[in-house]
Amino acid sequence: MPADIKLKVPSSAKKGEVIEIKCQVIHDMESGQRKDAAGKTLPKRIINKMVMTWNGETVTSADWYPSMSKDPFVTLYAVASESGTVKLTFHDDNGEKYEASREISVS
Amino acid sequence: MKDNGLSRRDVLAAAGAGMVATAILPSLAQAAPQDADELTKKLIGNAAVKEGRVTLKLAEAADSAGAEPISVAVDSPMTAADHVKALHIVSEGNPNPGVSSWFFTPRSGKAEVAFRMRLGKTQIIRAYAVMSDGQVFGAKREIKVTIGGC
CATH class of the missing domain: 2.60.40.2470 (SoxY domain)
Structure with a gap:
């Protein structure tokens, strides 16, 4: 499934400005509630944790549960502190990590 | 029971009303x-x-x-x-x-x-x-x- 990540971060911002960040991860977020055609319950497999960093420092993080939708789509905010890299990391139940990042110039 | 002036019938009627109330209320109280x-x-x-x-x-x-x-x-x-x-x-x-x-x-x-x-x-x-x-x-x-x- 390795997640396809769409990430929207403004390419530039004024120092101190609060910017909007939008992200969608393509992931089934299998809730553990569904059954396959044979009636067997499909095992739970979701992204259980998300971390957003700015130049390596955590800005916002989250724990996710099965009530999050398939292909999670989130809107978050961050203070434009200095030029650098905004990175989002998603942790899958199976131990895999998915990352996406964007450069932003802050003046 | 007798001291507070309630007859057996009053008590049963009250209990009945209570049962009706609890039958409806739990869905609200335990929403x-x-x-x-x-x-x-x-x-x-x-x-x-x-x-x-x-x-x-x-x-x-x-x-x-x-x-x-x-x-x-x-x-x-x-x-x-x-x-x-x-x-x-x-x-x-x-x-x-x-x-x-x-x-x-x-x-x-x-x-x-x-x-x-x-x-x-x-x-x-x-x-x-x-x-x-x-x-x-x-x-x-x-x-x-x-x-x-x-």
Whole structure:
């Protein structure tokens, strides 16, 4: 499934400005509630944790549960502190990590 | 019994009325399912939940119960001294009461998130904001669901 990540971060911002960040991860977020055609319950497999960093420092993080939708789509905010890299990391139940990042110039 | 002037018939009538009342009331009194209460306790402990500061936006009726938009904003200056530390979203009607918990820092700029969630049935969604000084603010909203999406 390795997640396809769409990430929207403004390419530039004024120092101190609060910017909007939008992200969608393509992931089934299998809730553990569904059954396959044979009636067997499909095992739970979701992204259980998300971390957003700015130049390596955590800005916002989250724990996710099965009530999050398939292909999670989130809107978050961050203070434009200095030029650098905004990175989002998603942790899958199976131990895999998915990352996406964007450069932003802050003046 | 005799001393307080109630006959056996009065007592039985009162008991009957009580039974009718309890038959109707539990669905109201226990609208908050136990699972959601248990999870809430795990997330915020025994903190007294105050009203205000949390704005929980949900449609009145779900358009897409498999991916229904929800947004939660908490009124806070988001400074080092005064910010929102955590924001917990809890479902009263889904198979698992946990939806998501968000952890903010002053660098978050504002304590606001938007995402999409699954809804199994008509239910109440709760949001709890834990402030840096330990205060907890909460909000609840009902959303009607005709076709579940869990």
